[in-house]
Amino acid sequence: MDINIKIxxxxxxxxxxxxxxxxxxxxxxxxxxxxxxxIERGQRNPSVKTLLLILDNLKIKYSDFFALLEDA
Amino acid sequence: MDINIKIxxxxxxxxxxxxxxxxxxxxxxxxxxxxxxxIERGQRNPSVKTLLLILDNLKIKYSDFFALLEDA
Known part of the structure; x- marks a missing residue:
């Protein structure tokens, strides 16, 4: 699966x-x-900066997000 | 510090x-x-996809990379 779809x-x-x-x-x-x-439908290719800004606002640690992604 | 510089x-x-x-x-x-x-000098704003491709090739787990970034 495309990584942007997973993200x-x-x-x-x-x-x-x-x-x-x-x-x-x-x-x-x-x-x-x-x-x-x-972004949620994987139809955009966001920058790292944009993704991290979203995670900041969702109060999710970056490493936790990518750990979830690796386990998905 | 700008996140792209840290990355x-x-x-x-x-x-x-x-x-x-x-x-x-x-x-x-x-x-x-x-x-x-x-990218290494923080002069580009890479996509998540590009960063993850680089990490794949360096054989670094995404969550490990971001854990290092959080500790830096």
Whole structure:
């Protein structure tokens, strides 16, 4: 599976666990809601910086995120 | 410090530990040698996909890389 699809699925799952909507997350990050949706569907190739900014806002440690990704 | 600078420094250190030159790594990845140098100096904003490809080739677990980054 494409890595961007795996990353997107993991992000969507964690965002929902935190009870955030795409809209809420987008507004915190000052990103467009559509962009969050596209990242979650693996339709964008985000920079490391953008991914880490999303993880900061979801209060997820980077190493924990990638450990989840490796186990998925 | 900008996250791309931290990432670049960490990558450069790990590449040297593996005994790879920038040129060697670039040729494996089919990327330009200059691009590797710029990533290592934090002068590029690489995609997650590119970073993970580099880590794959350095045989470094993603979660280990980000754990090092968090401790740096």
């Amino acid at each position: 997107g699925e993991q992000l969507a799952q964690l965002r929902k666990q935190k009870g955030y909507t795409q809209e809420h997350l987008a507004s915190i990050l000052e990103l467009h809601e559509d962009y969050i949706g596209k | 670049g420094e960490q990558l450069a250190q790990l590449r040297k530990q593996k005994g790879y030159t920038q040129e060697h790594l670039a040729s494996i990845l089919e990327l330009h040698e200059d691009y590797i140098g710029k």
